[in-house]
Amino acid sequence: MEVLRIEGLSKIFGSGRLEVRALEDIHLSVSPGDLVALLGPSGSGKTTMLLCTSLILEPTQGQITFDGETIFKKNGWAGGVDIRRIRREKMGFIFQSHNLIPFLSARQNVLFPLSLVGAKGEAAQNRVMELLDYMEIRDRADYLPALLSGGERQRVAIARALANNPKLILADEPTASLDTVRGRKVMELLKKIAKENQSAVIVVTHDVRMIEGFDRVYQLKDGRLNQEDLV
Amino acid sequence: MDLAIYDLKLHKGRFIATIIGVGLLFTIVLAMNGLYRGNIYEGLAVINATNPDLWVVERFRGGPFNEQSTMPEYYHYSVKAVPGVEQASPFIYYTVERQTGDQSRHFSIIGYDIFGGLGGPQKIHAGRGIQQAHYEMVAHPKLGMRLGDKVPLGLHTYTVVGLTKEAVDTNGDPLVYLSLPDAQEVLYLKDNEELRNQRTRLTRSLALQGSLTSPAAERLAPALQPDTHIINAILVRLKPGANRAEVARHIEDWLYFSSYTTGEETQLMLKGRLAGMTKQLLLFRTLLMIISVVIVSLVIYTFTMEKIRSIAVMKLIGAPNLVIVRLVMEQSMLLTVSAFLFGLILIHNTYHLFPKTILLASGDDLITFIVAVLGGILASILGLWQALKTQPAMALGGQ
Numbered sequence A: 001m002e003v004l005r006i007e008g009l010s011k012i013f014g015s016g017r018l019e020v021r022a023l024e025d026i027h028l029s030v031s032p033g034d035l036v037a038l039l040g041p042s043g044s045g046k047t048t049m050l051l052c053t054s055l056i057l058e059p060t061q062g063q064i065t066f067d068g069e070t071i072f073k074k075n076g077w078a079g080g081v082d083i084r085r086i087r088r089e090k091m092g093f094i095f096q097s098h099n100l101i102p103f104l105s106a107r108q109n110v111l112f113p114l115s116l117v118g119a120k121g122e123a124a125q126n127r128v129m130e131l132l133d134y135m136e137i138r139d140r141a142d143y144l145p146a147l148l149s150g151g152e153r154q155r156v157a158i159a160r161a162l163a164n165n166p167k168l169i170l171a172d173e174p175t176a177s178l179d180t181v182r183g184r185k186v187m188e189l190l191k192k193i194a195k196e197n198q199s200a201v202i203v204v205t206h207d208v209r210m211i212e213g214f215d216r217v218y219q220l221k222d223g224r225l226n227q228e229d230l231v
Numbered sequence B: 001m002d003l004a005i006y007d008l009k010l011h012k013g014r015f016i017a018t019i020i021g022v023g024l025l026f027t028i029v030l031a032m033n034g035l036y037r038g039n040i041y042e043g044l045a046v047i048n049a050t051n052p053d054l055w056v057v058e059r060f061r062g063g064p065f066n067e068q069s070t071m072p073e074y075y076h077y078s079v080k081a082v083p084g085v086e087q088a089s090p091f092i093y094y095t096v097e098r099q100t101g102d103q104s105r106h107f108s109i110i111g112y113d114i115f116g117g118l119g120g121p122q123k124i125h126a127g128r129g130i131q132q133a134h135y136e137m138v139a140h141p142k143l144g145m146r147l148g149d150k151v152p153l154g155l156h157t158y159t160v161v162g163l164t165k166e167a168v169d170t171n172g173d174p175l176v177y178l179s180l181p182d183a184q185e186v187l188y189l190k191d192n193e194e195l196r197n198q199r200t201r202l203t204r205s206l207a208l209q210g211s212l213t214s215p216a217a218e219r220l221a222p223a224l225q226p227d228t229h230i231i232n233a234i235l236v237r238l239k240p241g242a243n244r245a246e247v248a249r250h251i252e253d254w255l256y257f258s259s260y261t262t263g264e265e266t267q268l269m270l271k272g273r274l275a276g277m278t279k280q281l282l283l284f285r286t287l288l289m290i291i292s293v294v295i296v297s298l299v300i301y302t303f304t305m306e307k308i309r310s311i312a313v314m315k316l317i318g319a320p321n322l323v324i325v326r327l328v329m330e331q332s333m334l335l336t337v338s339a340f341l342f343g344l345i346l347i348h349n350t351y352h353l354f355p356k357t358i359l360l361a362s363g364d365d366l367i368t369f370i371v372a373v374l375g376g377i378l379a380s381i382l383g384l385w386q387a388l389k390t391q392p393a394m395a396l397g398g399q
Helices: A046-053 A083-090 A106-116 A121-134 A150-162 A180-197 B003-010 B012-050 B075-080 B180-188 B192-208 B214-224 B244-255 B262-271 B273-306 B308-316 B321-353 B362-389 B392-396
Strands: A004-013 A020-030 A035-039 A061-066 A069-074 A091-094 A168-172 A200-205 A216-221 A224-226 B054-058 B085-100 B103-112 B136-139 B150-153 B156-163 B175-179 B233-238 B257-260
Touching: A004 A046, A020 A046, A020 A224, A035 A046, A035 A180, A046 A168, A046 A200, A046 B392, A069 A083, A083 A091, A091 A150, A106 A121, A106 A150, A121 A150, A150 A168, A150 A180, A168 A180, A180 A200, B003 B012, B003 B321, B012 B262, B012 B273, B012 B321, B012 B362, B054 B244, B075 B085, B075 B233, B075 B244, B085 B180, B103 B180, B136 B150, B156 B180, B175 B180, B192 B214, B233 B244, B244 B257, B257 B262, B262 B273, B273 B308, B273 B321, B273 B362, B308 B321, B308 B362, B308 B392, B321 B362
Parallel strands: A035 A200, A035 A216, A091 A168, A168 A200, B103 B175, B136 B156
Antiparallel strands: A004 A020, A004 A061, A061 A069, A216 A224, B054 B233, B054 B257, B085 B103, B085 B233, B136 B175, B150 B156
């Protein structure tokens, strides 16, 4: 079953002469284990696409189906859907700048999304250490983000995104703040996660060097998604 | 997961500095509560310690503490003759600034009939009461005097025969008890040179009248010197079963004095001299509480703004508003409660160092704590409003 299905999605800001069509007639379908890249220059609508996909920004029209549940239909959120719960339980986010919570240690940053779904005690701690192990930063578990290197921070951020075994991971320019070597390592990790965890991964980037090995690559231009598979 | 604590651990220097700053403000608020209580206690101490059935003072005067009241000493015989009066004692009260030892001291003197009259110290803490007609005194230990000390007042030296702790004057200054004639002498005694000048002026005025020869004027002058047998009030004890209101009415109608019960005298003080101070202290306390709330509010707002991106991230990964509200509110409460406890501990360990009496009451502490907590909640509103309106999109670089 598809994790995410987007059909005829549009987002229009303003009206009349000030109207801006940020997204127009977007169709996208992502299945478990898919590794999808969205490429596009600045102003192409990448961030708007990400905001709509992460259910933060309400589209103008279209339909979004997530994990078999219709979330947005025609021109409004579907009734009875707890969007924050979906983000909490079924989505993971990786940001351009790691966006770790600065007053929490690496361990606590990974524990935070687990605590939001009620996981606690030894089971939660074990899960955290398992993820930090997986990211090869177990020895940095009790360090505050300020004491970690850029690459370590991004790995902690990926561990946090994976904490609740999300069905969909949305990554916004995850390599932008890293050098090429570390950037490639992060991309390798994302590929590994998609295959091993069967999580769908959508990466928004403008760096074509980083998308090697992706299942599908789409290009966004002036709010339109080029559906031609570039791979 | 207690986010507020983790955040404060990271900023503990600023958190502690704020606690000390706001805590000192709370110390002042609590000290003012105590000062208010102390002010009332001191203002009423001499009234309560004296506690006659009636205070008789000059007509239409609110004396002897609120307003000057003067009357000839012998009037107490007239009051004694009123039906229902068992005892009527002359009473004098005034404030002086005198040199005792190396220091200039501000204190009040009470003169009373030491031979069984009313108005003397109720309880002697050390030594004994005044037994001789002259040159003995009972003093408050605040004056730094010890039993047997010799204290010069005017022309004479007085021996401290007793110490009493129970009363201070209405300004909180210590009291000294003297026999009535001694108290009158200390109050009215003039310098010899001034007495001679006064007598010369009077003799000259009398001689100028033309009806007296100069030697006759000289002979008459001493008899016309101002009377020093003046008192401020007459203290009355009623006979058992006597009707207080009737006795008071009789004194007012027939002797042309004003009379007050101790309750009325207390009210005169509370509504008169103490009312202004009470309002003043209330205003100060209100201002300080507002300042505390503003400071906590600004600190919490700053704390919140510093982690606004983290709040956006929390929202993006699905944290409910309750988690955000708890983070901001808990910090505000921790700051307020810690500052209050700091202030409470500080004032309970330093109140005795204040020159004025500070009476700390647990009820006042509790009310201040409740006001502080409400202030803390109020202080967090600005930070909460900012946190709740933060868009999760901020974490992705949008909005």
